[in-house]
Amino acid sequence: MNPTGQSAVFGRRKEPHTVIIARGNEIRHFTIRPWLVAFLGSALAAIAIGYLLATSYLVLRDDLIGATTARQARMQQAYEDRISALRAQVDRITSRQLLDQKLMETKVSELLDRQSQLSQRHGRLGPILERAENEVGTPPVADAAAKPDEHAELTGGEPLAYSVASLGSGDTRPFSLWSTRSDPLPSETAADRADKLFVSINESLKAIESQQLTRIATLADNAYKNADAITQALEAAGLPVDSDFGKNESDVGGPLIPLDSSMMFDSKVKELDEALDTLDQLKKEARRLPLANPAPGHSVTSPFGVRTDPILGTAALHSGMDFRAPIGMAAKVTAAGVVTKAGWNGGYGRMVEVDHGNGFATRYGHLSEIDVAVGQKLAAGDIVGKTGSSGRSTGPHLHYEVRHNGEAIDPLRFLTVGKKVEQYL
Secondary structure (H helix, E strand, O other): OOOOEEEEEEEHHHHEEEEEEEEEEEEEEEEOHHHHHHHHHHHHHHHHHHHHHHHHHHHHHHHHHHHHHHHHHHHHHHHHHHHHHHHHHHHHHHHHHHHHHHHHHHHHHHHHHHHHHHHHHHHHHHHHHHHHHHHHHOOOOOOOOOOOHHHHHHHHOOOOOOOOOOOOOOOOHHHHHHOOOOOOOOOOOOOHHOOOOOHHHHHHHHHHHHHHHHHHHHHHHHHHHHHHHHHHHHHHHHOOOOOOOOOOOOOOOOOOOOOOHHHHHHHHHHHHHHHHHHHHHHHHHHHHOOOOOOOOOEEEEOOOOOEEOOOOOOEEEEEEEEEOOOOOOOEOOOOOOEEEEEOOOOOOOOEEEHHHOOOOEEEEEEEEOOOOOOOOOHHHHHHEEEEEEEOOOOEEEEEEEEEEEEEEEHHHHHHHHHHHHHOOO
């Protein structure tokens, strides 16, 4: 055995470190273990590192705090910028909505005003259109393609048929400027559809107004044409007529004064009133003339002019026209007037004379019966008596005369004119 206790295999044994402390008679020794050394070294290293870290923190704290503060400031600024952008976007949306609302209210207000205007025109157009159709008749051209409910549309009443028409052409102010979308949108929004609907309704209202103006203008033109036709027929027959009637478009001129829709409507209505007044006055003038046939449907046996006298057989002037008529047939006055003679008048036999004014008078001779009295007012078509063969007559017939200022004129001129203007009266 090895007396030293060392292993031959593992070599010399390592002894632990021993610390010996002597104090007087007292001797103490401490054995230092490796793990204790390691622990103490680690503790000292930790303290040194902690001291260094604390010193570094104290030195770099201001820089770290400044960086953190700057980063927080940048984040706060970014959030504030984002909030400002969102607020601006909300303000734009709110402003656009307010603008849309205001424009929508303006649109509705204008539509209501125009509808109210059409309704107000109804009171004016109703009577004047009725009068015009009674005086002139239905316009042959302008209303050819009219709808069955056109009269209601033209006078501003129901129904008003609004159809979505082509909006690309013919847009009028202010509706064409009422689109509240300046940027192209991928799909049509409710506001866009509302804009198109308002434009469509505006076009429908303008179409109704245009139809009103066209109808009024057509009726006025027809009234003037009828007045011209009556005037020409009377002038061709040499009958008196007021030369101021009718339109004269040969001499025109004057300053240019633009008209809006309301002024145009008032102007057209005034023109129609004037045309109807002209036609009405001319009709009254024509109706005062003895233009009707005193014995419609009966042939003329002896015209006006020189003829062979039926009794003496010599040439003589026949101052009227003879109509074949049986005894007892009603003799009708050919125009309104006042009876000036009613009784026996020589060769006329029983005769009635009617004064029509302006120097015109008519006579009805050879009557078998007189049914009127002197001073009696008659309307056109009233019966003055019964036909017969009284006086200087060879058989039953109606002797009819037209006189102007006491002079006999050919009744055929009046009958011819009456036939031409009958459709206008």
